[in-house]
Amino acid sequence: MGPTPRTPQHQPGGAARPSQRRLRRRMLAAAAGAAALALVAAGCSSGSSPSSAGTTPVSGGTAVFAEPPASTPNYIFPYTSSTYISDINIFNLQALLYRPLYWFGQNGQPTANASLSLASPPLFNGTKVTINLKHYLWSNGTPVTATDVMFWLNMETADPTDFGAYTGFPGTVVKDITVVSPTELTMVMDKPYNATWFLYNELSQITPMPAAWDRTASGPSDCATTVSDCTAVYNYLDGQAKDLTSYVTSPLWSVVDGPWKLSAFNADGHITFVPNKSYSGPVKPRLAAFQEVPFTTDTAEYDVLRSPSSSTKIDFGYLPQQDAPAKPAGAAVGSNPLPGYTLVPWTFWAINYFVVNYQSTTGNGPIIKQLYFRQALENLMNQAAVLAGPLRGYGTETVGPVANTPTTSFLSPQGKAGNLFPYDPAKAKSLLTSHGWTVVPNGVSTCASPSRCGPGIKKGQGMSFTLPFATGTAWIEAEMTQLQSNAATVGIKLNLVPKPFNQVLSVAGGNCVVAKLPCNWDMANWGGGWSFAPDYLPTGEELFITGAVANSGGYSDARNDAMINQTLTSSNLQYMYNWQDYLSAQLPMIWQPQADYQLTEIASNLKGATPLSPTLSINPENWYFVK
Amino acid sequence: MVRRLLQALAVLLLVTVITFGLLRLIPGNPAIAVMGPQAYRNPAAIAQFDRVYGFDKPWYAQYWLWLDNLLHFNLGYSWKLNQSVASLLSNHLPKTVFLVGISILLALLFAIPIGMLQAVRRNKFADHFFNGFSTIFYAMPAFLLGFLLILVFAIKFPIFPPEGPQGEGVAVLFTDFQALVLPVATLTLITIALFSRYMRSSVLDNLTEDYVRTAKAKGASERRILLRHVLRNSLIPIATLLGLLLPALFAGALITESVFNYPGMGYLFYQSALNQDYPVLLGITVVVALATVIGSLLADVAYAVLDPRVRYVSQ
Numbered sequence: 001m002g003p004t005p006r007t008p009q010h011q012p013g014g015a016a017r018p019s020q021r022r023l024r025r026r027m028l029a030a031a032a033g034a035a036a037l038a039l040v041a042a043g044c045s046s047g048s049s050p051s052s053a054g055t056t057p058v059s060g061g062t063a064v065f066a067e068p069p070a071s072t073p074n075y076i077f078p079y080t081s082s083t084y085i086s087d088i089n090i091f092n093l094q095a096l097l098y099r100p101l102y103w104f105g106q107n108g109q110p111t112a113n114a115s116l117s118l119a120s121p122p123l124f125n126g127t128k129v130t131i132n133l134k135h136y137l138w139s140n141g142t143p144v145t146a147t148d149v150m151f152w153l154n155m156e157t158a159d160p161t162d163f164g165a166y167t168g169f170p171g172t173v174v175k176d177i178t179v180v181s182p183t184e185l186t187m188v189m190d191k192p193y194n195a196t197w198f199l200y201n202e203l204s205q206i207t208p209m210p211a212a213w214d215r216t217a218s219g220p221s222d223c224a225t226t227v228s229d230c231t232a233v234y235n236y237l238d239g240q241a242k243d244l245t246s247y248v249t250s251p252l253w254s255v256v257d258g259p260w261k262l263s264a265f266n267a268d269g270h271i272t273f274v275p276n277k278s279y280s281g282p283v284k285p286r287l288a289a290f291q292e293v294p295f296t297t298d299t300a301e302y303d304v305l306r307s308p309s310s311s312t313k314i315d316f317g318y319l320p321q322q323d324a325p326a327k328p329a330g331a332a333v334g335s336n337p338l339p340g341y342t343l344v345p346w347t348f349w350a351i352n353y354f355v356v357n358y359q360s361t362t363g364n365g366p367i368i369k370q371l372y373f374r375q376a377l378e379n380l381m382n383q384a385a386v387l388a389g390p391l392r393g394y395g396t397e398t399v400g401p402v403a404n405t406p407t408t409s410f411l412s413p414q415g416k417a418g419n420l421f422p423y424d425p426a427k428a429k430s431l432l433t434s435h436g437w438t439v440v441p442n443g444v445s446t447c448a449s450p451s452r453c454g455p456g457i458k459k460g461q462g463m464s465f466t467l468p469f470a471t472g473t474a475w476i477e478a479e480m481t482q483l484q485s486n487a488a489t490v491g492i493k494l495n496l497v498p499k500p501f502n503q504v505l506s507v508a509g510g511n512c513v514v515a516k517l518p519c520n521w522d523m524a525n526w527g528g529g530w531s532f533a534p535d536y537l538p539t540g541e542e543l544f545i546t547g548a549v550a551n552s553g554g555y556s557d558a559r560n561d562a563m564i565n566q567t568l569t570s571s572n573l574q575y576m577y578n579w580q581d582y583l584s585a586q587l588p589m590i591w592q593p594q595a596d597y598q599l600t601e602i603a604s605n606l607k608g609a610t611p612l613s614p615t616l617s618i619n620p621e622n623w624y625f626v627k
Numbered sequence: 628m629v630r631r632l633l634q635a636l637a638v639l640l641l642v643t644v645i646t647f648g649l650l651r652l653i654p655g656n657p658a659i660a661v662m663g664p665q666a667y668r669n670p671a672a673i674a675q676f677d678r679v680y681g682f683d684k685p686w687y688a689q690y691w692l693w694l695d696n697l698l699h700f701n702l703g704y705s706w707k708l709n710q711s712v713a714s715l716l717s718n719h720l721p722k723t724v725f726l727v728g729i730s731i732l733l734a735l736l737f738a739i740p741i742g743m744l745q746a747v748r749r750n751k752f753a754d755h756f757f758n759g760f761s762t763i764f765y766a767m768p769a770f771l772l773g774f775l776l777i778l779v780f781a782i783k784f785p786i787f788p789p790e791g792p793q794g795e796g797v798a799v800l801f802t803d804f805q806a807l808v809l810p811v812a813t814l815t816l817i818t819i820a821l822f823s824r825y826m827r828s829s830v831l832d833n834l835t836e837d838y839v840r841t842a843k844a845k846g847a848s849e850r851r852i853l854l855r856h857v858l859r860n861s862l863i864p865i866a867t868l869l870g871l872l873l874p875a876l877f878a879g880a881l882i883t884e885s886v887f888n889y890p891g892m893g894y895l896f897y898q899s900a901l902n903q904d905y906p907v908l909l910g911i912t913v914v915v916a917l918a919t920v921i922g923s924l925l926a927d928v929a930y931a932v933l934d935p936r937v938r939y940v941s942q
Binding site for chain 2 (some may be wrong): 070074075081082083084241242244266267268270293294295296297299300301303304306307308309310311312500501502503505506507509510515516
């Protein structure tokens with residue numbers, strides 16, 4: 001912290017004289033007085049203790065929601081650029097105020113929720129899609145119309161350079177869009193698509209925007225009908241969204257169609273929502289207010305949860321993974337260290353993997369292209385041990401390209417059966433030896449027979465790979481160390497390189513050929529895989545198809561491409577099953593466990609918050625307190 | 628004085644050049660750090676980001692642009708936090724200044740009498756007691772002390788809240804003193820440990836000086852010697868230390884702010900480093916460098932006030 005004081009060389013000796021003693025007493029008194037002052041300044045505590053829950057619902061009350069650590073909402077405009085698009089901006093701010101055209105998530109499933117959607121389920125007739133809007137109102141009294149939908153579509157069509165996480169829809173997929181009436185809009189697709197895919201992965205992106213937003217600084221504009229007006233409107237609204245202090249009072253942002261409106265917004269993350277009295281949806285808020293509070297770390301949040309002296313009473317918070325007692329095998333949830341709260345694991349509609357680079361220029365590309373090698377590596381990834389160990393039982397094994405938690409109709413029977421590649425070092429060794437490798441346990445296995453090792457692999461070439469992984473997540477670090485140790489038993493040398501998340505992502509987050517990035521890397525693990533939102537149907541066209549930029553390892557397989565294309569045009573689930581069963585075994589990436597999004601702690605007297613949506617959306621309008 | 632000010636300006640400029648250069652050496656792409664991997668789907672978005680924030684220019688051009696903006700009091704914009712750096716600093720800096728300021732004041736209030744007591748009672752119980760105290764707290768990391776204080780005073784015996792005052796702006800600091808106790812205590816205890824050791828050492832040195840012997844020979848009382856002569860001279864190293872300690876205190880505040888959910892400037896710096904939020908990092912660096920330079924100047928002034936010989940030489 002600073003320079004160390006030097007040791008005194010002089011020794012002033014002699015016994016203390018009376019005057020010295022008085023001085024000492026005064027100094028002691030001063031020190032004691034200062035200590036007392038600090039304690040007195042503290043005063044008395046007035047903390048609250050966890051309440052005991054009754055069963056009688058009560059109206060009103062403020063529910064306090066703990067925001068994820070070091071993450072606060074900071075962008076209100078629901079047509080969001082890459083810079084500001086995030087789960088917390090979408091689900092903890094925008095969606096509470098501005099409803100998407102189609103809502104996803106109901107009863108703990110990532111499926112379309114007809115009740116909460118602004119439009120009835122779309123009607124498909126060949127290439128024609130008809131969207132009928134329900135009779136929702138904006139808070140300024142005007143109806144939510146097909147023109148408001150066109151406003152969003154035109155903005156996307158105008159294609160401001162940065163279109164966030166959107167797919168470019170309507171783009172080439174839709175040939176024509178017509179506003180038939182204020183409540184009806186039709187689209188003509190370029191060919192018949194799988195209706196579920198069109199709804200889940202294309203229409204799912206739309207958030208109608210009110211006419212009050214169709215303006216620039218110089219006055220009203222007409223982006224809703226004229227695409228060329230949209231860039232100026234976007235720039236104006238984006239600029240307005242940069243003024244966080246105006247969020248509550250702005251005549252733009254105060255026009256909402258969701259169940260909530262803002263009553264306070266602090267840039268530090270303290271946000272208060274109150275019910276939108278003119279909300280026209282099916283479930284009206286029962287709480288008097290919904291409040292979000294920020295935290296620097298999960299430990300700081302946990303301290304507040306378990307401290308009776310805290311002035312903040314959290315009703316919806318989280319238990320840090322490292323503080324969770326291990327969940328017994330087979331149980332839905334483990335013991336909860338927090339009295340007065342219910343522990344609810346929040347599962348996530350996602351898969352997890354780490355990337356292997358088929359386009360690697362390090363010389364290891366030919367090895368990575370060999371299926372037997374990837375299978376051996378997957379056999380050495382002990383997903384079950386990672387789940388039982390560092391993840392404390394809270395998570396799931398990734399079994400293929402379709403998420404398996406929650407179990408949905410999209411998951412094939414094979415996927416439901418579990419992991420195709422359980423931990424099996426003997427099988428890994430056998431795969432290597434049977435393909436011409438001399439296995440050197442705790443050394444580096446070498447190719448003894450190039451014809452059997454595979455094209456491009458030289459005689460004597462070793463199995464040694466550099467694997468950068470993201471630091472900061474304890475279970476990923478533990479998993480990587482474990483994999484390194486397991487791999488060493490069959491002579492696969494993994495040189496682990498811990499790096500900050502951003503650096504790993506920067507190297508391996510994009511397809512190096514498509515994005516014109518350096519390809520001199522073999523493998524990389526940034527700790528997260530792929531979440532299915534706002535493209536909720538796990539069809540794989542953005543992640544696994546040849547040339548997709550998010551296909552960062554450059555996996556390419558004509559059969560896989562054809563199977564994905566089948567899932568886009570046919571609603572027969574068997575096509576999706578065939579594809580995922582094929583790709584699960586092909587291992588385009590190395591599957592790794594998917595941790596639960598959060599170990600949620602819900603106050604015992606707060607009801608209506610469960611089941612939690614795997615899309616990560618929240619519906620505090622369903623919440624209420626009991627006494 | 629003018630020469631000293633010019634030196635300070637040169638130091639400031641050098642700090643910004645070095646910081647700017649080091650930040651540009653960090654591997655990784657700021658555009659991807661900010662926009663996430665989905666940005667790879669649209670190389671035009673990355674190009675636009677680079678264009679808007681000047682990353683398509685050579686580093687010296689970027690530096691010149693930044694310096695030009697700085698001279699026009701424009702510290703830039705945080706692309707991650709969607710706020711201007713000036714706005715972020717105006718929200719976070721007062722909180723850290725308040726936390727660090729109170730901690731230093733309290734630390735001085737305790738450390739000076741403790742150090743003097745130790746020196747006067749050298750090798751006695753009080754000396755050993757406070758030596759033990761200062762060794763423990765000097766060696767203890769801020770995060771550990773913070774967690775211990777929370778465990779004891781917020782969870783086991785719920786007297787204080789486990790987090791600092793909550794809410795935007797400075798006003799909240801004056802309405803929730805109770806919430807300040809634990810974070811202030813954390814920083815104060817560690818700083819007391821440091822200052823009291825310096826003070827003890829300095830008083831011991833001075834007690835053996837000729838002027839003390841002369842004062843005693845002239846019949847000055849022990850109290851008068853200690854308070855009028857020894858105290859003043861013993862404060863000289865503390866004054867120097869104070870000026871140079873500011874950056875270290877900001878580092879200590881970083882840990883304390885994280886532990887106590889008190890988002891001040893230290894915490895902002897840490898988060899910005901993780902997010903490669905260069906404008907914020909540079910803004911904070913300028914502020915801390917400025918504080919260090921001012922602290923150093925003030926230490927010089929204090930040194931001259933405390934030691935008349937320095938004043939005589941400068942005249």
